[in-house]
Amino acid sequence: MTIPEQKRYLKISFFLKKQPHLSDEQFHQHWKGPHADIALRNKTFVAKTRKYNQVHITPTLKQQAATFGAPVTDYDGIAEVWVDSMEDWMEVASDPEFAKDVGADEALFILAPIQVQLSYDYLVIPEKARL
DSSP: OOOOOOOOOEEEEEEEOBOTTSOHHHHHHHIIIIIHHHHHTOHHHHHHEEEEEEEEOOHHHHHHHHTTSSOOOOOSEEEEEEESOHHHHHHHHTOHHHHHHHHHHHHHHBOSOOEEEEEEOOOSSOGGGGO
């Protein structure tokens, strides 16, 4: 079976650790609530982003992952943003309102520095194939 060609988006992954003074619940609640709301109020972010996903990693999931016998990452979450191009992301990142609002909020709950990775997704088993 050959997988049909698909639109390829640039994925930017931000690897996050919570501020040490926060509980896991406080970190995850703030990230999926107020922080997401701040990002979604920015017109440039909404216009240029094709997909925004939050990967929430809990202590329980880290313990379960440790049973695989491989090293487990020490992150509390991964923010994934898909855009058409690096130029589109640079437009978002350089938007003064986005930088000010999102940056100020990140300082409240995310431990700096944030590590980043660029990649492309290649979906081998699409959702529609399972229906």
